[in-house]
Amino acid sequence: MDSLITAAGRALAAGDPFAALNRVALREDAPALALRGIAMAQLGDLARAKVLLKRAGQAFGMREPLARARCILAEAEIALVSRDLSWPAKALDAARAVLEAHGDRLNAAHARTIELRRLLLIGRLGEAERLLGGFDEAPLPPALEAARALATGGIALRRLQAEPARTAFARAAEAAGRARIPALAAEIEVAARVLEAPAARLIAQGKERPLMLGEVATLLASETFVVDACRNVVREAGTAVPLATRPVLFSLARTLAEAWPADASREALLRRAFRAKEADESHRARLRVEIGRLRAELHGLAEINATKRGFALKPHRAGEVVVLAQPVEEPHADVLVLLADGEAWSSSALALALGTSQRNMQRALETLAEAGKIQSFGKARARRWLTPPVPGFPTALLLPAPLPDG
Structure with missing residues (x-):
């Protein structure tokens, strides 16, 4: 890994995407494309980030499976944040297997966490619990420990287990404090607040x-x-x-x-x-x-x-x-509940999460939009729905490789 790539990686790890782009913005080699994709994701330009990461994965090719798997992992995280729930889960599973086979346990754990969150969004609790049970018991970095505890709390919430959920969220908050990632701490705080509100x-x-x-x-x-x-x-x-x-x-x-x-x-x-x-x-x-x-x-x-x-x-x-x-009953309340997470959802993702047809979902979204309760941006397949303004990119990516000590 050359000095510019190393410096750009350190800048991203420190949360400074502009410094990273200053070092690799004009380069077209695979590691630089991957770092540019991560930087654009951290800046909130998810569409551009997806294009760059896909190009990076193709440039790495089959001869560099580990680097390619890390690019797929980054694509999967962007898909989760942008609520593209139709993104191929098999690709993430295959990438996780490659990461585990090459001893990259941190990125493998990150891949498992991303899939956990996706399963929770679409209500597949049994699959989520089985995946959670497959976590390596070895200690994880604070950010990953917080994400795992957050998923554990999410499962407990959906199982109506208040005290296990409270314990998991407290553990997640403590780990997020050590990780010093404000967006992650805020996400955990919002999740824990559910326990204090009427269900x-x-x-x-x-x-x-x-x-x-x-x-x-x-x-x-x-x-x-x-x-x-x-x-x-x-x-x-x-x-x-x-x-x-x-x-x-x-x-x-x-x-x-x-x-x-x-x-x-x-x-x-x-x-x-x-x-x-x-x-x-x-x-x-x-x-x-x-x-x-x-x-x-x-x-x-x-x-x-x-x-x-x-x-x-x-x-x-x-x-x-x-x-x-329900605490509040009004037409299409279930749609409003999903949109209340602050992320931008596609109609297909909402339909998948709620188990309905996309046409029914589109009618519900149009009704809510006419009432001024939600808004959209983009057109055709790129159209997204949300209640607050478009959110930023909340989590850090562990790509393209763990940085050397020193």
């Missing part, structure tokens, strides 16, 4: 109150009959009846649960499930059919009895019926 609302017998994450976990572990409007599931004592693909049935179940222990009127059920302002005989006939289908779904958990004015829910075992709702 859901409890609706029971006409009253509602906010619930913290730990309270949500306690409720779901109890014997209470819970209509979970956060995930569109009916739960009781460890038994779950998913109704995410049956929105009409879930709407009926929620209306019945909100009315419990009284009955829900036919008019209320028709308004909630079918959005019918004036019900005719065809609506009433359809209501009877859908109530029959809901009875079949809830068989073993509850009965649905007809009354003079409507229908009433009667659990077999539970002594209480509640609705667990």
